[in-house]
Amino acid sequence: MDSGSNTEAPNPNHDPSSPSESDAAPPPSETGIEAIARRVQESLSLSASARHRFWETQPVGQFRDLGDSSLPEGPIEAPTPLSEVRRDPYNLPAPYEWTTCDMDDDHTCTEEFLRWALRPPGHFKSWHIGVRVKVSKKLVAFITGVPARIRVRNEVIRMAEINFLCVHKKLRSKRLAPVMIKEVTRRVHLENIWQAAYTAGVVIPTPIATCRYWHRSLNPKKLIDVGFSRLGARMTMSRTIKLYKLPDSTVTPGFRKMELRDVPAVTRLLRDYLSQFTVAPEFDENDVEHWLLPVENVVDSYLVESPESHEITDFCSFYTLPSSILNNQNYSMLKAAYSYYNVSTKTPLLQLMNDALIVAKQNEYDVFNALDVMQNESFLKELKFGPGDGHLHYYLYNYRIRTELQPSHLGLVLL
Amino acid sequence: MGDWQELGQAVFIGLTFAFLVAKLISIVVSFRGDQLRITREDDLQGEADASRNGDSGVLEEDAGVSEEEKLLGEESDDDWEGIESTELDEEFSAATTFVAATAADRMAPKVSNDVQLQLYGLYKIATEGPCNAPQPSAMKVTARAKWNAWQKLGVMSPEEAMQKYIMIVTELYPNWADNSNTRNKDEDTAASVSSSSDKARMGPVFSSFVYEEELDNDLTLEAIHVSAREGKTQELLSYIENGVSVNLRDSEGRTPLHWAVDRGHFDSVETLIGKNADINAKDEEGQTPLHYAVVCGREAIAEFLVKHNADINIRDKDDNSPRSLCSSPWPFMHSTKVLQ
Numbered sequence: 001m002d003s004g005s006n007t008e009a010p011n012p013n014h015d016p017s018s019p020s021e022s023d024a025a026p027p028p029s030e031t032g033i034e035a036i037a038r039r040v041q042e043s044l045s046l047s048a049s050a051r052h053r054f055w056e057t058q059p060v061g062q063f064r065d066l067g068d069s070s071l072p073e074g075p076i077e078a079p080t081p082l083s084e085v086r087r088d089p090y091n092l093p094a095p096y097e098w099t100t101c102d103m104d105d106d107h108t109c110t111e112e113f114l115r116w117a118l119r120p121p122g123h124f125k126s127w128h129i130g131v132r133v134k135v136s137k138k139l140v141a142f143i144t145g146v147p148a149r150i151r152v153r154n155e156v157i158r159m160a161e162i163n164f165l166c167v168h169k170k171l172r173s174k175r176l177a178p179v180m181i182k183e184v185t186r187r188v189h190l191e192n193i194w195q196a197a198y199t200a201g202v203v204i205p206t207p208i209a210t211c212r213y214w215h216r217s218l219n220p221k222k223l224i225d226v227g228f229s230r231l232g233a234r235m236t237m238s239r240t241i242k243l244y245k246l247p248d249s250t251v252t253p254g255f256r257k258m259e260l261r262d263v264p265a266v267t268r269l270l271r272d273y274l275s276q277f278t279v280a281p282e283f284d285e286n287d288v289e290h291w292l293l294p295v296e297n298v299v300d301s302y303l304v305e306s307p308e309s310h311e312i313t314d315f316c317s318f319y320t321l322p323s324s325i326l327n328n329q330n331y332s333m334l335k336a337a338y339s340y341y342n343v344s345t346k347t348p349l350l351q352l353m354n355d356a357l358i359v360a361k362q363n364e365y366d367v368f369n370a371l372d373v374m375q376n377e378s379f380l381k382e383l384k385f386g387p388g389d390g391h392l393h394y395y396l397y398n399y400r401i402r403t404e405l406q407p408s409h410l411g412l413v414l415l
Numbered sequence: 416m417g418d419w420q421e422l423g424q425a426v427f428i429g430l431t432f433a434f435l436v437a438k439l440i441s442i443v444v445s446f447r448g449d450q451l452r453i454t455r456e457d458d459l460q461g462e463a464d465a466s467r468n469g470d471s472g473v474l475e476e477d478a479g480v481s482e483e484e485k486l487l488g489e490e491s492d493d494d495w496e497g498i499e500s501t502e503l504d505e506e507f508s509a510a511t512t513f514v515a516a517t518a519a520d521r522m523a524p525k526v527s528n529d530v531q532l533q534l535y536g537l538y539k540i541a542t543e544g545p546c547n548a549p550q551p552s553a554m555k556v557t558a559r560a561k562w563n564a565w566q567k568l569g570v571m572s573p574e575e576a577m578q579k580y581i582m583i584v585t586e587l588y589p590n591w592a593d594n595s596n597t598r599n600k601d602e603d604t605a606a607s608v609s610s611s612s613d614k615a616r617m618g619p620v621f622s623s624f625v626y627e628e629e630l631d632n633d634l635t636l637e638a639i640h641v642s643a644r645e646g647k648t649q650e651l652l653s654y655i656e657n658g659v660s661v662n663l664r665d666s667e668g669r670t671p672l673h674w675a676v677d678r679g680h681f682d683s684v685e686t687l688i689g690k691n692a693d694i695n696a697k698d699e700e701g702q703t704p705l706h707y708a709v710v711c712g713r714e715a716i717a718e719f720l721v722k723h724n725a726d727i728n729i730r731d732k733d734d735n736s737p738r739s740l741c742s743s744p745w746p747f748m749h750s751t752k753v754l755q
Contacts, residue, residue: 175574213622390622
């Protein structure tokens with residue numbers, strides 16, 4: 001687990017009847033499973049007895065199976081024949097109906113980021129699922145999936161990457177989430193795909209890895225003004241700004257923006273690099289062209305082309321998620337870069353990432369975020385990233401991994 | 416949960432149903448939690464339809480939908496959130512725990528078999544989904560009754576079942592939640608971790624810096640520096656009037672003016688200058704308040720300092736002057752430059 005945090009990783013081998021349970025003695029009716037679930041929750045400072053009855057009905061790793069080495073790795077349930085997959089959408093409460101969000105239509109989807117995130121090669125429109133009010137046609141909830149090939153150890157599996165589960169605040173009491181998850185699962189099954197990968201900020205049964213976000217201030221004054229970071233009582237703004245100051249231009253010779261002609265070289269570099277991780281996407285040139293070729297204010301990729309041999313030796317990338325800032329008179333948007341895939345073979349990773357910070361600063365990003373996945377931990381502290389309060393838990397649907405993975409064994413970044 | 420007794424008389428079904436219909440007609444104002452909710456007429460129609468289907472549990476449910484829908488129209492997009500709520504699960508768990516405890520308690524008032532079976536069916540739906548177990552033999556009266564209770568609910572969703580279960584328990588024992596340890600504990604915890612619930616979503620997580628007080632910083636400040644840092648102009652004035660030096664240094668050589676500039680408190684800067692603070696005071700690194708203003712991008716304050724004869728060419732220990740550090744095209748820095 002993340003070494004920078006005080007929270008303890010749930011220990012899969014921990015005896016559920018250990019004495020430490022006594023403080024928070026569960027009601028007599030509580031079973032051992034729930035006690036373990038409770039411990040997992042508590043260890044991550046989440047709701048103490050959040051029990052996940054929905055997830056207990058799903059083919060996902062269950063808390064009760066933690067540490068059970070007799071269970072095989074791999075699919076939890078075998079695929080059912082396509083003819084047995086439910087044909088009709090699940091029922092929604094009467095005032096609502098399913099709708100498919102048309103990401104090709106500029107009027108429906110003005111958000112450049114979503115057009116990128118939701119239309120990779122081979123995407124299915126039927127996986128862009130909305131719930132709207134029948135009468136007003138107003139969209140009140142959505143969930144999306146995109147297809148991906150993800151390798152787990154030696155198996156390459158077609159999966160759905162599930163993302164953007166959002167429900168309007170006023171409908172949160174309607175418990176739409178489980179039915180939306182079931183509906184997207186049904187539609188994924190209809191494409192003969194039986195596994196999925198997803199991430200969440202909360203613990204549900206059962207994370208394959210728990211990562212932490214780290215943040216690197218690029219515009220510390222703004223971050224402090226909007227409350228993203230705090231200025232210590234004994235720290236000056238002046239010194240803080242000097243601390244995070246970056247050179248005006250990048251330092252690595254041959255560091256430049258990725259172009260279309262670089263796709264084959266970047267694909268080779270990336271495939272080779274990602275092969276070392278336990279869980280990682282299996283990218284081909286089409287994927288690289290979609291996911292990594294720069295799109296302004298959506299995704300940026302830079303590489304190092306050797307000035308002598310013109311070989312592509314190193315690569316770094318980040319995607320952009322702006323967030324709205326509420327209640328601040330000076331700023332309305334926070335421009336955040338999220339570290340995506342980085343490969344270093346000749347340039348030290350530290351120097352490569354420092355150049356990534358420099359170009360992000362040049363392009364007026366306020367903060368550069370990175371998870372402690374892959375080899376990121378090796379540069380975070382040195383490049384003045386600070387630990388964030390956000391954890392990101394990774395999950396696989398209908399695929400069991402026996403023991404929780406270290407973030408550094410994950411080669412996967414989900415948006 | 417499994418300890419349900421034999422099937423009660425059919426008359427209870429009649430009574431329960433009659434009660435629910437009576438409730439349906441009389442509901443114009445319904446309560447949920449502490450919230451008062453006005454139910455509109457067309458909602459009653461929806462409820463009536465629901466109850467004709469024998470689906471008596473949805474009364475409050477449908478009313479809620481319409482109300483929420485109405486509110487939706489007035490809300491902005493700021494109300495979007497990612498979700499992964501477990502409140503319902505928690506409440507349902509608490510309710511089942513309460514029911515189990517009540518069933519085990521011989522002193523507790525008994526509920527009818529009919530209601531018990533209803534709860535049983537809802538429990539099975541909530542935890543196992545629709546009934547697809549084979550029908551038990553008619554000889555096994557209890558098992559058959561339980562199976563019937565489960566089976567007749569059809570393809571009801573687990574969430575709906577949980578809500579109905581909670582509603583029935585609440586009707587039977589209006590104060591059940593108060594007596595439930597589990598629930599009280601949940602609420603306490605919920606309050607203390609409310610910040611984590613903001614992150615309860617699938618997909619992008621919003622994270623910000625963990626606040627860490629710098630450990631290797633043994634700076635000591637006097638009270639007047641704190642007032643300057645916080646922009647408390649009146650406090651500054653009273654310290655100065657009580658004989659505290661306007662140029663008092665902190666342990667790293669900063670004056671109150673450095674602190675006021677650093678935090679951007681224009682009023683305090685004005686006040687300190689009015690009290691003849693040393694405008695070119697240097698801290699340990701040789702930096703003046705104008706260095707701070709330039710580094711921190713505080714244009715109005717920098718301009719004010721320059722107007723009050725702050726030296727734009729004064730060098731710090733790294734040989735940087737305010738002018739050399741200034742990357743912004745501030746005219747008051749430029750025009751002075753011309754004069755040099």
